Amino acid sequence: MRALVVVDVQNDFVTGSLGTAEARAMLPGLVEKLRGFEGAVYFTLDTHDAGYMQTQEGRKLPVPHCVKGTPGWQLAPEVEAVRQSLGAKAVEKPTFGSEALVEELKALYESGGLESVELVGLCTDICVVSNALLLKAAMPELPISVDAACCAGVSPASHEAALTVMECCQIEVKR
16 A cells, blocks of 8 residues: 655645745645546644743744634635545644554554655645655565655745755655
8 A cells, every 4th residue: 555644734734824826836736646547645733722822833933723623724615625535544743753653654664555655735844844744664575655746845945945954864756
């Protein structure tokens, strides 16, 4: 089985407090990819609470975002529609990478039920790269890839820097 991990395509990263033109521009291609993907699809949700500003992340990035239960926390509507149609799982994560997602995919891999993982989503330079590196560390022989056209970073330069880091760590970057 192939798996596709859709990282944090939430309103706050698309149109909200941390939204970018690049995130909005890549969304139609991502939705098309989701609709045509053959395999298991997983979604991650960046999830914070009212105490976000007191966390290390909140002190370093003092922009409240993805507070659970708010419109900004929800997946972009077109992505949520596809998630619902697939009956796909969404994994909440309080930080950049999801250990729970890694554990679930590693169990599938070790049982022989996972042949590859592809990542897409937001932000390339924070949460996509974090999840890709966690997956690579947990399963070094599993083919892991990232679709650059279905990702966006905080800036175009940091997006490209993250793609370079992933290539250096033997993660295939599809351009």
